Amino acid sequence: MIYKTFQDMRLSALGLGAMRLPVTDGEYAVIDEAETGRMVAYAMEHGINYYDTAWGYHDGCSEVVLGKALSRYPRESFFLADKFPGYDLSNMDKAEMIFEEQLKRCGVEYFDFYLFHNVCEMNIDAYLDKKYGIFEYLMRQKQSGRIHHLGFSAHGSYGVMKRFLEAYGEQMEFCQIQLNYLDWSFQDAEKKAELLEEYQIPVWVMEPLRGGKLAALSREDTKRLKQLRADEETPAWAFRFLQSIPSVTVTLSGMSNLKQLQDNIRTFETERPLDRQEFDTLMEIADGMVKKSILPCTGCRYCTSHCPQQLDIPSLLSLYNEHRFTEGGFIAPMVLMAVSEEKRPDACIGCRSCEAVCPQQIKISEAMSDFNRRLRA
Numbered sequence: 385m386i387y388k389t390f391q392d393m394r395l396s397a398l399g400l401g402a403m404r405l406p407v408t409d410g411e412y413a414v415i416d417e418a419e420t421g422r423m424v425a426y427a428m429e430h431g432i433n434y435y436d437t438a439w440g441y442h443d444g445c446s447e448v449v450l451g452k453a454l455s456r457y458p459r460e461s462f463f464l465a466d467k468f469p470g471y472d473l474s475n476m477d478k479a480e481m482i483f484e485e486q487l488k489r490c491g492v493e494y495f496d497f498y499l500f501h502n503v504c505e506m507n508i509d510a511y512l513d514k515k516y517g518i519f520e521y522l523m524r525q526k527q528s529g530r531i532h533h534l535g536f537s538a539h540g541s542y543g544v545m546k547r548f549l550e551a552y553g554e555q556m557e558f559c560q561i562q563l564n565y566l567d568w569s570f571q572d573a574e575k576k577a578e579l580l581e582e583y584q585i586p587v588w589v590m591e592p593l594r595g596g597k598l599a600a601l602s603r604e605d606t607k608r609l610k611q612l613r614a615d616e617e618t619p620a621w622a623f624r625f626l627q628s629i630p631s632v633t634v635t636l637s638g639m640s641n642l643k644q645l646q647d648n649i650r651t652f653e654t655e656r657p658l659d660r661q662e663f664d665t666l667m668e669i670a671d672g673m674v675k676k677s678i679l680p681c682t683g684c685r686y687c688t689s690h691c692p693q694q695l696d697i698p699s700l701l702s703l704y705n706e707h708r709f710t711e712g713g714f715i716a717p718m719v720l721m722a723v724s725e726e727k728r729p730d731a732c733i734g735c736r737s738c739e740a741v742c743p744q745q746i747k748i749s750e751a752m753s754d755f756n757r758r759l760r761a
C-alpha cells in the first residue's frame with residue numbers, strides 16, 4: 385500500500401468508502417454485515433487505514449455496520465471519517481443531536497476526520513449562516529478533541545467552493561472533491577484543485593471511476609491505452625491519473641465486494657504516474673466520451689438576451705449536459721433547488737427565439753423539454 389503524509393500522519397492512499405457496501409436482497413438499507421466484516425478485515429490486513437462513512441449512507445446503516453466492523457481493531461490503528469449532513473437543509477439546526485448520534489452509531493469517542501458534507505449551491509447560504517452555527521459547533525468539537533481534523537466535501541461549482549473557502553478556508557484541513565480524468569475539464573476539477581492549492585488544502589478524491597463509467601471504455605479507447613501500457617487494466621488508468629496529481633492524498637472508492645477491493649489494493653501497491661503522452665491520451669479519451677453525448681454549448685451567451693423568460697440558458701444547458709451524461713444523478717436536481725422556480729427549465733415556453741441566434745444551432749427548446757422530462761422521471 386502506498387502511504388501519503390498528512391501533517392504528522394501516514395494515510396493509506398486508498399481509502400474505503402462505505403457508501404456502496406454489499407447489501408442483502410438488493411435493499412440499500414440492509415447491509416450484509418458478514419461480507420462487510422470480511423472486506424474490512426482484508427482492507428486492514430492489506431494496509432488500508434482510512435475509512436469513510438456518512439449519516440445518509442445506506443439510510444444511516446453504514447455508520448453502524450462500519451463502526452462494528454472496525455471495533456475489532458485498536459482505535460488508533462485506523463482513521464475514521466464522518467460528515468455533517470448539510471445536503472438536507474432540515475438538518476441545519478440539529479448539528480449537536482446529529483454529531484452525538486454519529487459517535488454512538490459508530491461506537492467511537494472521536495472522529496479522526498469530519499467534513500461538512502457536500503457544500504453546494506443549495507446549502508452554501510445555510511452553511512455560512514451564523515444562525516445555525518454549524519462551523520462554530522464543529523470547531524468546538526475540534527477544540528475538545530472529538531474531531532481531530534476538519535474539512536469539507538463539495539459537489540458545488542467553483543464559485544460555491546470559493547465562497548466557502550473565503551469564509552472558512554483557513555480552518556479547513558482537507559477537501560473531498562469529485563476528481564477523475566473525465567471531470568478534469570467537464571466538471572472543472574482542474575480549476576477546483578488549483579483553488580485548493582492556493583489555500584494549501586490537500587485533496588481527497590471521490591468518484592475516481594465516475595460511478596463506474598471509467599471502469600470500462602469502448603473497444604477503441606481500450607486499445608489505445610493497451611498500446612501505451614499493455615499490463616494496465618482499464619480501471620487502473622483512473623487511479624494512475626490521480627497518482628499524477630501531487631495534491632491528491634486519499635482516494636476514496638466505494639467498494640461493494642471483495643473482488644473490487646482486491647483489485648484496487650493491487651493498483652495501490654505501486655505508484656505509476658502518467659507521462660505527458662499518457663496524460664494527453666486520457667484527456668483525448670475523456671473529451672471524446674463527453675462530446676459524444678452532450679450539447680456543444682460554448683457559453684457565448686448570444687441567446688440569453690433573446691429569451692422572454694430571461695432564463696440563464698448556458699447554465700441550464702450545462703446542467704442538462706451533466707444530467708444526461710451521468711444518466712441522472714443528484715447534481716442537477718440539487719443545483720436547481722437553489723434556482724428560483726421561474727428560472728428553471730420548465731419555465732421555457734418553447735418560443736425558439738434563442739435558437740435563431742445560437743451559432744452552434746442547438747435545439748434549445750427541445751433540450752429544455754427533455755430536461756424537464758428527465759427531471760420528472
Ligand code: SF4
Binds near residue numbers: 739
Ligand atoms: S425557447 Fe425557451 S429558452 Fe429559448 S428563448 Fe424561448 S423560452 Fe427562452
Ligand code: SF4
Binds near residue numbers: 680682686697742
Ligand atoms: S447561443 Fe448557443 S452556444 Fe451560445 S450560450 Fe446560447 S446555447 Fe450556448
